[in-house]
Amino acid sequence: xxxxxxxxxxxxxxxxxxxxxxxxxxxxxxxxxxxxxxxxxxxxxxxxxxxxxxxxxxxxxxxxxxxxxxxxxxxxxxxxxxxxxxxxxxxxxxxxxxxxxxxxxxxxxxxxxxxxxxxxxxxxxxxxxxxxxxxxxxxxxxxxxxxxxxxxxxxxxxxxxxxxxxxxxxxxxxxxxxxxxxxxxxxxxxxxxxxxxxxxxxxxxxxxxxxxxxxxxxxxxxxxxxxxxxxxxxxxxxxxxxxxxxxxxxxxxxxx
Amino acid sequence: xxxxxxxxxxxxxxxxxxxxxxxxxxxxxxxxxxxxxxxxxxxxxxxxxxxxxxxxxxxxxxxxxxxxxxxxxxxxxxxxxxxxxxxxxxxxxxxxxxxxxxxxxxxxxxxxxxxxxxxxxxxxxxxxxxxxxxxxxxxxxxxxxxxxxxxxxxxxxxxxxxxxxxxxxxxxxxxxxxxxxxxxxxxxxxxxxxxxxxxxxxxxxxxxxxxxxxxxxxxxxxxxxxxxxxxxxxxxxxxxxxxxxxxxxxxxxxxxxxxxxxxxxxxxxxxxxxxxxxxxxxxxxxxxxxxxxxxxxxxxxxxxxxxxxxxxxxx
Numbered sequence: 028x029x030x031x032x033x034x035x036x037x038x039x040x041x042x043x044x045x046x047x048x049x050x051x052x053x054x055x056x057x058x059x060x061x062x063x064x065x066x067x068x069x070x071x072x073x074x075x076x077x078x079x080x081x082x083x084x085x086x087x088x089x090x091x092x093x094x095x096x097x098x099x100x101x102x103x104x105x106x107x108x109x110x111x112x113x114x115x116x117x118x119x120x121x122x123x124x125x126x127x128x129x130x131x132x133x134x135x136x137x138x139x140x141x142x143x144x145x146x147x148x149x150x151x152x153x154x155x156x157x158x159x160x161x162x163x164x165x166x167x168x169x170x171x172x173x174x175x176x177x178x179x180x181x182x183x184x185x186x187x188x189x190x191x192x193x194x195x196x197x198x199x200x201x202x203x204x205x206x207x208x209x210x211x212x213x214x215x216x217x218x219x220x221x222x223x224x225x226x227x228x229x230x231x232x233x234x235x236x237x238x239x240x241x242x243x244x245x246x247x248x249x250x251x252x253x254x255x256x257x258x259x260x261x262x263x264x265x266x267x268x269x270x271x272x273x274x275x276x277x278x279x280x281x282x283x
Numbered sequence: 284x285x286x287x288x289x290x291x292x293x294x295x296x297x298x299x300x301x302x303x304x305x306x307x308x309x310x311x312x313x314x315x316x317x318x319x320x321x322x323x324x325x326x327x328x329x330x331x332x333x334x335x336x337x338x339x340x341x342x343x344x345x346x347x348x349x350x351x352x353x354x355x356x357x358x359x360x361x362x363x364x365x366x367x368x369x370x371x372x373x374x375x376x377x378x379x380x381x382x383x384x385x386x387x388x389x390x391x392x393x394x395x396x397x398x399x400x401x402x403x404x405x406x407x408x409x410x411x412x413x414x415x416x417x418x419x420x421x422x423x424x425x426x427x428x429x430x431x432x433x434x435x436x437x438x439x440x441x442x443x444x445x446x447x448x449x450x451x452x453x454x455x456x457x458x459x460x461x462x463x464x465x466x467x468x469x470x471x472x473x474x475x476x477x478x479x480x481x482x483x484x485x486x487x488x489x490x491x492x493x494x495x496x497x498x499x500x501x502x503x504x505x506x507x508x509x510x511x512x513x514x515x516x517x518x519x520x521x522x523x524x525x526x527x528x529x530x531x532x533x534x535x536x537x538x539x540x541x542x543x544x545x546x547x548x549x550x551x552x553x554x555x556x557x558x559x560x561x562x563x564x565x566x567x568x569x570x571x572x573x574x575x576x577x578x579x580x581x582x583x584x585x586x587x588x589x590x591x592x593x594x595x596x597x598x
Contacts, residue, residue: 033383037369044371128367128428131331132384133356280334 030134034142035149038116042150051111052154055104062100063161066093089171090251094162098179098249101158102242105187106215108154113147113194114208117276121202130280140272144195151187155180175251182248182257186241189264190215196268199275215241284309284436284466285330290339292325292490299325300336301490307483309435312462314481315470322490323470324364327438330468331361343436357386360434364441366425370414374405374424377413378431385432395431403427403457419450426457437461439469443476455480510551511578513562517571519546525565526550529558545574 042048070093077087120126129139159180165171193214198207222240225233237243241264244257285307292300300322307313315323329336330343332352341348343355369377375396382392400406403423408416413424422442429437442458443451458480461467471477477484478498485495494501515522519539526535526548534551552558559576566573 030384033380037372037380040376041369041371123368123370124363124365125367125369127328127333127361127363128381129384131333131356131359131361132381133353133386134384135353 030138031142031145034129034134034139035145038143038146039149042115042146047111047115048150051108051150052157054111055108055154056157058104059097059101059158060161062104063097063158066097066100089165089169090175094165094171094176094179095249097161098176098183099245101155102183102186102245102249103219105151105155105183105190106219106242107212109151109187109190109194109215110208110211112150112154113191113198113211114204115198116143116147116195116207117199117272118202118204118207122204130276136273136276140195140269140276144192144269144272147195148188148191151191152184155183155187172251178251178253179249182245185248185258185261186245189241189261189268190218192265192268192272196272196275199272199279218242284311284344285468286340286342287326287330288340290326290329290341291337292322292329292334293337298490300329302339303487303490303492304339305485305492305495307466307468309466310462310464311483312458312467312469312481314477314484315468315487316472316474316477316484317470317487318472321487323487324440325490326487327361327440327468327470331359331438332356333361357432358434358436360429360431360437362425362429362437362439362442364444366421367428368413368421368424370412372413373410374413374416374427375409377424378409378427381428382431387432395433399427399430402430402460419446419453422446422450422454423457426454430461435466437465437467439467441470441472443471443473451476510549511559511562511576512547512549513566513573513577514540514545514547514575515566515571516542516545516574517566517569518544521569522546522548522566522571525569526562529561529565531558547575 070087070089073092074087117126120129162171162176194207194211197210197214198204201207201210218239218241221236222243225236225240225243227233228236238260244260247254247257287306288304290300290303291298303322303326305313315326317323325334328334330341330348332348332355335349341355344358346354346358348355369380372380378396378399379392382395383389387395396409397406400409403426405420405423405427408420408424413421416424426439426442429439439458443454446454455476458467458469462480469480481498483495483497484501486493486501519537523535523537526532531552532550536549537546538549539546550558550562557578559578563573563576
């Protein structure tokens, strides 16, 4: 445990002492901020129009019309940002030779894999958590329902676990950060578009594709619905990827 | 302290290490000597537990490197060919990190860092960023990192590689000073380095252990196989044939000179024989002109070349 903590802390410091953490978080905030602004202003226009037409008729729902689309947008934006978070993880150590230090120190591969995963995951967590500030504005000037928002964020964080683990795995395969980033990007895109493929293919195959699609599992979360099957999907994806990372480190020892 | 038995390592179909066995006693400095890509680094990486062997065993302080790899890793300080440094860290933070993962008691870490820094003389750069240090200092931080937690065994892969002459001398001093209380394996492809720093030399070539002995012994062993150079005026082929016929001649190399029929012959003979008289007699009997004759010992450089060059057989 102490060793996981030591590696976690060093990696995290590495991210925050270089520009990378700030650039990634800043970029993410700008893009999500733009979406938030656009969704909010169109929501306000709409609700104003409704107010004018029907005097005191049906109420507009901020959760359904504004927050849910925002969360869905965010779930796609993270697909683009996660490769930038995870590309350094193992590739950098391989390139600079520090992996030799880690692998000849009295550490287990599991400790290394978990320490590095947790550092990248915390960076992701911080990045997503900062966008919660947008929600705070909604709470100050409106009355959105809390639980759907909370569940939506849980969904984003769970999905991120799987994707960050995937990024770590791909980063463990190469010593080139660019290759790691592009590879991770390709893999996340594949997990996204496979859902569209699901809509176009036959019944059984379509069902499988839809099940594999990482964004499909998020839809229930965005509605504020909790379903354990999605939790199981995200957790299995995370553990599968961590297991593959472990295998990749172990086998790189054999290959040299 | 270190026992290597029948070590073999394949990379695909390439045999990087081919049946190497040796042992290192406590307090010894063993030098791996060999051309690049001879298998030195691979052997070291297997000993440190960085990669497993295809077959064979390595024991460090009684622990098997494959079975008890954590116990072995606790007892080895390793400096790879490129020092494993995080350039964005300060030296002190880096050493703190390494001390932690090496299992130094958290309370004693500052003391341990001071001890190591003083020993390697990097106290004055402890608060600098590693990326901004000179190459020599980076190498020193690499040494410091290996010394943390005071492991009994130290392994240095090409510790003087890429340093300038002054830094090389400093590094040798460091290694010598460490030899009092550590067992050390180091590798190099520079010959004088071995005779200057090591108790024993293992010459490795193409994955095989060619010879392992003290530098002095290697030198005397092969010095015994006296080499004589003589300059003779006479038909080169005939002279060569005549010399070849003498007893105990093991090798001849001919170097023709600019003058016709004049060449320098380097004649190597079996241990303990001095062929100068016979050589002189042969030349005179054939009424060629003997222009020069001198006996010479083999330098370590020659030994290295002889032992690692394919065409020539040694024994």
